[in-house]
Amino acid sequence: MLDLIARSHCLACDCASSAVLCPDCAPDLDGPLRSLPTRHTLLACAVALGAYTGAIGALVRRAKFQTDTRAARLLCTSLNDALASGVPTLPDVVVPVPTTPWRLAARGFHLPDQLAAVASPHFGAPVARLLRRRWGLAQGGRGYAARLAAGDQLFAIAGPVAGHVLLVDDVVTSGATLHAAAAELLAAGASSVSSLVLGAAGPLRRVRVGVS
Numbered sequence: 001m002l003d004l005i006a007r008s009h010c011l012a013c014d015c016a017s018s019a020v021l022c023p024d025c026a027p028d029l030d031g032p033l034r035s036l037p038t039r040h041t042l043l044a045c046a047v048a049l050g051a052y053t054g055a056i057g058a059l060v061r062r063a064k065f066q067t068d069t070r071a072a073r074l075l076c077t078s079l080n081d082a083l084a085s086g087v088p089t090l091p092d093v094v095v096p097v098p099t100t101p102w103r104l105a106a107r108g109f110h111l112p113d114q115l116a117a118v119a120s121p122h123f124g125a126p127v128a129r130l131l132r133r134r135w136g137l138a139q140g141g142r143g144y145a146a147r148l149a150a151g152d153q154l155f156a157i158a159g160p161v162a163g164h165v166l167l168v169d170d171v172v173t174s175g176a177t178l179h180a181a182a183a184e185l186l187a188a189g190a191s192s193v194s195s196l197v198l199g200a201a202g203p204l205r206r207v208r209v210g211v212s
């Protein structure tokens, strides 16, 4: 549907383009889902739509920092298309990684919430907001990494936890946020935790999809 809207610039790289995404950017969102290494992590399975560099990163930044709902819709559509060809794991519940209430109020939407809603039907698992954010990047006078390294809890549990949890976030860079969320969920009773993100900053491998 978005392709029907005439545009003069690519939504990701801003080059002159009559399509929403130019021919250089469009393949970045085409999937299939890629698996991320999970050795030395708490995650049973981790997948990404693609690399954080390129069009995915540009669209995520546009959606988050410019509150661009067209970019958010395009990302949701791409994730939906990738999941339509098969799912890499079978969670019992889909949990968006939360942001802080003040950031949600400032932006009016939270991309991981939208992604979780898109993903939920493909997994046949409901969305549940089982996590609450305790603090944000700028709080407390110490850096994010320093606070996590010191054992500060980034998340609190916000509901009953059981079974296999799929965490959904927009991007993964160091993996520290997903790791912190997985630790809380496992401590609260999750049997296993997996993750699904749009863009990953690390190496990606193609994943075999179609769990049955």
Ligand SMILES: [Zn+2]
Residues within 6 Å of the ligand: 010, 011, 012, 013, 014, 015, 021, 022, 023, 024, 025, 026
């Ligand atoms: Zn482009």
